[in-house]
Every structure is written in structure tokens, then in C-alpha cells.
Amino acid sequence: MKSLPLLALRRPRLTLLCLLLTTMLFAGGLPRLRSEFGYRVLLGDDHPSVKTLDAIIATFGGGLPLTIAWECGPQLPCATLASRKSLHMAHAITRTLEASPHVRRVQGLANAPLLVPAEGGFAVRRLVEAGEPARDAAALAQLAIDDPVWRDTFISRDGSVGAIVVQPVDTRSETDVGVVDAIFAALRPFEARGSRFHLVGDAVASVVSGRDLASSTTRLVPFTVLVIAGIVVLFTRSLQAALLCLATLGVALVWTFGALGWLHWPQDGILEVLAPLVLVIGVCDAIHLLGAYAEELGKADATTRPQRREAMQRAVLQLAAPCALTTLTTAAAFLSFLTSDLDTFERFGSIAAFATVSCLVLTFSLIPVLGVALAPQPAPIQSAALAWRAGLGGVVRVTQRRTGLVLAVAGGVMLFFACGWTRLEIDTDWYESWGQRSDVVQWLNFVETRLGPSETLELEITLPPGGNIAEPETLETLDALAQSIGSLDGLANPRSIITPLKRLNRLIHDDDPSFEKLGERLGQNAELLELLEFEGVDLLAPWITLDRSRVRISVAAREQSYRDRERTLAAVRRLVDSSVPAFWEVRLTGEAAIGFEWIRDVQATQLRSFPTALLLALILVGLLLRSLRLALAALVPTLLPIVVTLGGMGWLGMSVDVGRAMLAAVILGIAIDDAIHFLHRMRRDTLSNGDATGAIERTLLSVGPAITTTSIALALGFLTFMASAWQTISSFGFFMALAILGALASTLFVLPSLLFATRVGHAEDPDAAGA
Numbered sequence: 001m002k003s004l005p006l007l008a009l010r011r012p013r014l015t016l017l018c019l020l021l022t023t024m025l026f027a028g029g030l031p032r033l034r035s036e037f038g039y040r041v042l043l044g045d046d047h048p049s050v051k052t053l054d055a056i057i058a059t060f061g062g063g064l065p066l067t068i069a070w071e072c073g074p075q076l077p078c079a080t081l082a083s084r085k086s087l088h089m090a091h092a093i094t095r096t097l098e099a100s101p102h103v104r105r106v107q108g109l110a111n112a113p114l115l116v117p118a119e120g121g122f123a124v125r126r127l128v129e130a131g132e133p134a135r136d137a138a139a140l141a142q143l144a145i146d147d148p149v150w151r152d153t154f155i156s157r158d159g160s161v162g163a164i165v166v167q168p169v170d171t172r173s174e175t176d177v178g179v180v181d182a183i184f185a186a187l188r189p190f191e192a193r194g195s196r197f198h199l200v201g202d203a204v205a206s207v208v209s210g211r212d213l214a215s216s217t218t219r220l221v222p223f224t225v226l227v228i229a230g231i232v233v234l235f236t237r238s239l240q241a242a243l244l245c246l247a248t249l250g251v252a253l254v255w256t257f258g259a260l261g262w263l264h265w266p267q268d269g270i271l272e273v274l275a276p277l278v279l280v281i282g283v284c285d286a287i288h289l290l291g292a293y294a295e296e297l298g299k300a301d302a303t304t305r306p307q308r309r310e311a312m313q314r315a316v317l318q319l320a321a322p323c324a325l326t327t328l329t330t331a332a333a334f335l336s337f338l339t340s341d342l343d344t345f346e347r348f349g350s351i352a353a354f355a356t357v358s359c360l361v362l363t364f365s366l367i368p369v370l371g372v373a374l375a376p377q378p379a380p381i382q383s384a385a386l387a388w389r390a391g392l393g394g395v396v397r398v399t400q401r402r403t404g405l406v407l408a409v410a411g412g413v414m415l416f417f418a419c420g421w422t423r424l425e426i427d428t429d430w431y432e433s434w435g436q437r438s439d440v441v442q443w444l445n446f447v448e449t450r451l452g453p454s455e456t457l458e459l460e461i462t463l464p465p466g467g468n469i470a471e472p473e474t475l476e477t478l479d480a481l482a483q484s485i486g487s488l489d490g491l492a493n494p495r496s497i498i499t500p501l502k503r504l505n506r507l508i509h510d511d512d513p514s515f516e517k518l519g520e521r522l523g524q525n526a527e528l529l530e531l532l533e534f535e536g537v538d539l540l541a542p543w544i545t546l547d548r549s550r551v552r553i554s555v556a557a558r559e560q561s562y563r564d565r566e567r568t569l570a571a572v573r574r575l576v577d578s579s580v581p582a583f584w585e586v587r588l589t590g591e592a593a594i595g596f597e598w599i600r601d602v603q604a605t606q607l608r609s610f611p612t613a614l615l616l617a618l619i620l621v622g623l624l625l626r627s628l629r630l631a632l633a634a635l636v637p638t639l640l641p642i643v644v645t646l647g648g649m650g651w652l653g654m655s656v657d658v659g660r661a662m663l664a665a666v667i668l669g670i671a672i673d674d675a676i677h678f679l680h681r682m683r684r685d686t687l688s689n690g691d692a693t694g695a696i697e698r699t700l701l702s703v704g705p706a707i708t709t710t711s712i713a714l715a716l717g718f719l720t721f722m723a724s725a726w727q728t729i730s731s732f733g734f735f736m737a738l739a740i741l742g743a744l745a746s747t748l749f750v751l752p753s754l755l756f757a758t759r760v761g762h763a764e765d766p767d768a769a770g771a
Contacts, residue, residue, distance in 0.1 A: 002320040004365055005312075005368045006313065006316070008364070008368050015365055015369050016366075016369060019366055022255070023251055023255065025258070026258025026259060027258055028262070029261030029263075030254070031261065032262065033267060034266055035211075036268055037176055037177065038206040040172060041268045042269070043344075047343075049589055049594045050171065052460070052589040053458070053589040053590070055587075057104070057167070060460075060543065060545075061105045061167055062542050063456070063589065064168065064171060064590070065167055066165070066167075066180075066200070066203055067199070068197055069197065069198045070161070070163075071196075073160050077190075077193060077195045080138070080141075081109060081141055081162045082133070089190050089195065090108055092186075093190070094111050097166055097182055097186055102168055102169055103166055103167070103168060103182065105167040106164060106167070108162070109163065112154050113125075113535070114144055115504055116140065116507070124535045124539070127140050149503065152451050152556075156450045166183065173266065176206055198442075198446040198447050199443050200443055208439060209269075212726075216725035216729075217272045219723070220721065220724055221279070223720050224720045227716050227720055228245070229245075230242075231709065231712065231716060232287065232290070235290075235291065235709045236290050245283055247370070248282070248286060248359070248367055249286075251362055251366065252358045253278055255355075256351060256354065257275075260351055266347075268344050269344075270347075271351070273721070274352065276720065277352065278355045279717065281714070282359030283717070284710040284713065285323045285360055286359075288706050289315060289316065289319055290367070291709070292315035292319050292706070293311060296314045296315050308372045309372050312368050322624075322677050322681075323360060323364070325621065325624045326672070326676050327356055328620050329621065329669050331352075331356045332669060333609075333613040333666055333668050333670070334352040334666070335350070335353045336608070337605065337662070339608035340601065340604070341604065342601050392700050392748075395749065395752075396696075396697045398749065399749055400752075406753040407750070410746070414639075414643050417643050417648055418643050418647055420650030420651040422650065424655075424656055425655045448558075452493060453559075455557040455595070456557055457485075457491060457593060458554055459576075460552055461552075461585070462584065462585040463549050463551070467549070468548075470523075475501070477580065477581070478496060478498060478553070479498045482496050482498060484575050485553070485555050485572055490558045490564060490568045491555045491556065492555070492556045493556040494553060495553070495554050496552065500532055501518060501532070502517055503516065504531060557590070557591070557592035561655075565592065565599075566600075569596055573588075602657075605661060606656065606662075609662075609664075610664040610665050613668045613669060614668060617669070621676060624676070625679055629758075633675075633754055633755065634751075636750060637750050638672040640742065641667060641739040642663075642664050642668060644739075644742055645667065645742070659731060659732035660728075660732060660735065663735055666736065670740065671739060671743030674707040675747050681703050692755075696752050708744060708748075714740045715738075715740045718732075718734075718736040719734065719737045721733020
């Protein structure tokens, strides 16, 4: 690492030319950047649940629906759902959406088939026929309320809320965006006339909330830049130094996002936090380097350019090794996410590690060249130096005289909060993540209050070769399974081919309620199926394939915690195992199943990434310091804030969502930096002077200001995340800031006390002094 800055100082013009060409190369990837939304981009195309859902959508044209709901009543644009205004609006929206290439099927108040009693049996009616509202639309609407196919899907139980259900052609992100944009375009003319719509469904939630997050992050970046610039100015007393830091971070952002574009990786919800994250993490090495440079300038009273170059050389030689190690430990923490089964974490870990290394390369190439050329020499502030010395001298006295007390308090704190880990639950509350003021949450609250749960659990059942769906035993098994699943906690309103079959059987028996059941013989059920097929594919296609070998059951699913959803899905599988013949094939998918698998894989990511990051950090620190004991000592002040942060969340009853699941590994990679700088300087001092006790004191006074400043910079930088509209990002920033301040306190108090108590580092091998 020392070779890079030394080469840059010897060949400044060549260095700038190489950096310019590299930046232009990465900038070429920026136009290729794209945003993607939805479960597919998070889980990956090859995830089993995504493949199952794709198969159901391709087979039945449904499985991940979007719902458009509106209300009619007094003082609203439409008086009743059956009014001409409401039906004309529903018909126009339906026709517009049917023309979209991203839409597979549209059914709603205007065009959904309704089985009604008629002379001689039954008829299939629609509230809009031949492009005009039916004359008896009000009577049909009342019949729709009593129809189990319609109720809570296209019309509310009180008849005041209507709905249109849109089925996308697939689960691709571009499809979600196309469908949502088509819906907004179709609704816009009616919204201009006062109508208000409520949209729910995975595509709506993903696209709308994803765009809100992107907009929020865009507003967050300038705020983060201002905070970082202010910190650098306060530390260096130089506006030029702040501008130099920002220029370096700006180039690092171009490299990072350019690489993202060249790799054709989508910028999903998790990667939206990448820009502020790079700004916050990347400034630390710059602060250390500029601080050391200022110190060397002051020692030599350097005024000429050669003197400034020599001062910069001494600074980079002093910091190259520890900064390289802190970068490697941070990059290793990000790379630990490669152990995840989720594509989004793999992409995040890889590109964040690349960004971290890019910041190091630019800090030790661009800053040395421009720093010498621009001479951002800070004005000496004697009062500030005296204040640092007085404060850190007090820390030395406490750690020397109260060693046992400091370690006892630290041990007690760690033990208490470690108990809180046992109370941690992995879960994702999307309502909390989006925020109660978000349109998505308000739409969900309306639809789930008036129409019922908006998510579904989908079952695809494949019958064995030669099986006949019309067999009474087959249909009864399907009916019993659907009703049993619908009675489970968190599930309701099961729908399948059984629902229209029962309804039709009642209608052909003079609308006698006692006949709302399946046929008792194969021939009766076969006739019912033929009647439905004769009346149109809209009645059968969503539930059964043309060859009648595969059947779909759709069950409404309420919002549940991860543990409750786990118990519900386990109960569904037990019902399937106990009530379905062994030679039937049953697959589960839908939003309810995919959401559960997402949280399960997030939990697995946390369980794998943290131990991986811990092991990598131990190995890297041990190799640099050539001491396993010092490496273990470095982990103590790093693990303490992790235990306190996550343990505190456990004691407070907070769940670990997708953002908080990254905390442990990311805190480890960043918080260990202070300990590395401290131990590296202490070890060099000990090997040079042979006085370990004095080395600890001198190290605190020497690196204390820099590690304090970088920690405050990190904490304030992460606190800017709290301005995000997403609670997940906001809470991630808050807990990262707390953990980093905790790591600073641990490095200043616990680490020196541990070194004093155990005399680790007192007897290092003098032959390793050049390390």
C-alpha cells in the first residue's frame, strides 16, 4: 500500500492522468444504471419461490394481483357503485388497462362475470354490457354482494367500495413498473374530477415505495455532504482540505456507481443507501491522512513544495498499513454478505466492498498529489491542541488508576445486553418501514379495512396422470383442504374452482341454497364444468388448466409477524400432508409465502455474515499486528457496542428487519478501525521505545484526536440517514451512529484498561519492528 502514494508523489501528472482515465471509464457505466423493484430483484431469478410463482402466473394468469379500489356514497363523486358514473369509470379504466402489454388479465366491477338466476336456470351477466351500464345494474350489484366470488374481491360487503383486480403478465421489475405506470395513467383523468383511488399489491408497494426511497435518498446525499464537509473543516481548520475530501469521495461515487452500471446490477431498495454509505465510510481515511499530514507539516515547519512532499511521504508511510487494514476489515465485513442466499445482499456486499477499496485507493493517490499541490495547511490552533491533550490525559489517568472498575463495568454491561440477544426476533414490518404517512400504507389500511386482506397464499395442485377433477372424491378433497386452510389463523376467504361450481349448482336448482354444494356423481360435476367452460374462459381459467390436470387455490392472508406466519405455513403443510393423497403434487407460493421466505433468508444472512466477518477481521488484524493476542484485544471494544446495540433492541422488544439485520457485520467492519489505529501506533511506539505503559499514553494522545474525529464524523454521517422517509434506513443510521460512538468509548477506555491489566503488547518481538 505504501508504494501507491509514493509513486503518486513521484509522478503526480501521470497519477492524475491515470485517475482521470479510470474515472472516465467508470463514468461510461453511469448511463447503464437502472432501478428495479419487487421481490424478484431481492430474491433472485433462480430463487425457488420466484420460480413457483412464475409458473402459477403463466398457468393461471394470476397469483400476484394488484387491486384498485374506490368508494361511492354521499358527497363523493359517485353516489353508488351501480351509478352510471361509477360504472363508466370502471369500464374506461378496465379497457385502458387491458390494452397494456404488461397486463395479463383485468377483472372488476364492470366486466367480471356474475352468475345470476334466470328463467330456465342461470345466466352470466356483467354490470357493463356492450359498453353501457346494464339497466338492472343496481339489482346485479346487490346479487354480487351475495356471490362468494365477488364479495370482498370486486365489491365490499356493504356495497360501497368497488374494485378492479389487475394481473401482471409476470414478476419482472419492468413489468411491475409498466403496470403501475399504466394504472396511474388510467386513473389520472378521473382523479382530476375528484375521484380517489386506493392501490394495493406487491407491484404497487414495490414501485411506489421504491421511488419514494430513491427520492428520499437523493435529498439525503446533499445533507450528508454538508455534514461531512463541516466535520472536516472543524478538524483541519481548512476549507481546501474539506473540498479535497469531497472531491475524492465524489470520484469514489463515480467509480462505484459506474461499476454497478457496467455489471448490469440493478439498483434495488437496499442499494439505494449506497451513496450516503460511501460518503460516510470513505471520509475516515481522508481525515486520518490529512490529520497526520498537518502534524508533519507543523513538525517540520514546511512551507516549500519539496518540504510539503516530504511531510506527505512521512504521513502516508505512517498510515498506509493501518488504513489498508481498516479498509480490508470493512471490505471483509461487506463481503461476508456473499454467504447470503439472497441476490440483493450479494450485490450489496460486493459493490460496498469495491466502494470501500476505491475510497482507500483515491485517498492515497489523489489526496497526496492534490494535497501537496494545493497545500491545504491548517492554521495551528494552540487552544484546541491543549484541549485535546487535557481531555485525553484524563482518559489515560482513568484507565490507569481505575483499570479494574472500567473492565468490571464493561463486563457487566456486556453480560446484561447479551441477555437481550435471546429476545431478538427477525421480522419485517413493512408498515413500519414505509411509515404511516406513506400513500402505500394508507391505501393498504383502506383496502384491508373495507375489502379484507390484500395478500394471498397460493397453492398449485397437480393431479396424477389419469386423474379426473370431476370425481366427487377429488373435488371434496380440494374443498376440504381449501376450507381447512381458510380457517387457520391469519388466513381467510379461500377461493378455487369449487366456489363457482357450488354457485352454479345452486342456480340450476332454482337458486335453492340447499344445493350450494358439489355434485354427488362424476357426471353432475362434469356437466357443471362444461357449463362454466361454455359460458367463457373467465370463469375457469383462473382456477383450472385446460387439460384439467392442475388446480389453483387462493387464500387471503392477513399481515402477520414472522413467527406467526411460520406457524401458519407449517399448519398449511401439515394439512396438505394429512388430507391430500400422496401422489398429488402441491406447491405453495404467493405474497404470503414469498414474504416469509424473504424474512427467513434475511435471518440466515445475519447468522452467516456476522461470524464470517468476525473470523475475517480476526485473521486480518492478527496478520498485520503479528499477534493473536493483540487481534483478540482489538475485538473486545468492537464486540461490546455490537452486543449493546442488538441486545438493547432485544430488551426493547424491537424486531430485526432487513436493515437491522446488516448491523452486526457492518458495525464490526467499521468499529474495529479505531482499535486497529490505536494498536498499530501503540505497537510501533513500544517496539521503538521499549516502554509499553508509556506507549499506551503516547498513543492515546497521538491518535486520540483522529479516531475521535472520524468516529464523530461516522456517527453524524449515519445520523443523517434518519432524514430518510423509510424507517428501515432511518433506524439503520440511528443504531449505526450509537454503535460507532460506543466503539469510540470502548477504544478510549476499555482497550487501554485491557492492555494495562493483561500487559498485552508488552513483550513483542523486536524483530517485527518493520511490520
